[in-house]
Amino acid sequence: MGVHNRISVFRAERGLSRKELAEAVGVNPQTIGYLERGDYAPSVELALKIAQVFGAPVEMLFSLKPFASLAQTISSKGES
Amino acid sequence: MGVHNRISVFRAERGLSRKELAEAVGVNPQTIGYLERGDYAPSVELALKIAQVFGAPVEMLFSLKPFASLAQTISSKGES
DNA sequence: TAAGAATGTTGTGTAAACACAATATAAGCA
């Protein structure tokens, strides 16, 4: 119950594999998989590290409510 | 290993007791005590809820590095 | 003075966040 996340989206944009992200934050590659699948939510420590890798605030990557689609999120910001 | 936090500072400003904060985020009052003492770090879920209560981003309440003093933090923002 | 609120401490128990190993599958490339 859940914390939702956009790890896979940010990871895709950066062209990072799970293994590479895992190494960057110091966890087992499987752990990234568990997070992306929503099997469980990370500790704040891990969340802070992941957010740091992507240069984004924690709230942009993790949320108590489901994320809106990228299309909605981006267009509501008036960007292209 | 540590995640540092400013929960007690924000709680003091609001005049909230641990019990009240605990009820606001749905955990046991003792849990707030453990967090404030640094006995352990919260899940992202709890961190998001606590940050939400104070209307602050997660990074303002939780950090991988020790927080600077309020005096430094506030004066470096040019506020009074 | 007593009584209540806030906090600290210790202890026990459970659930969830990890590590790690093994194996399967699919896609891309030599």
Next chain:
DNA sequence: TGCTTATATTGTGTTTACACAACATTCTTA
């Protein structure tokens, strides 16, 4: 074709984030 990389799945084990109870301490406040 075989090899590698990325991902999914299953299983076992350890650590830690929690719940809950009991009790001590300090500070108010009636």
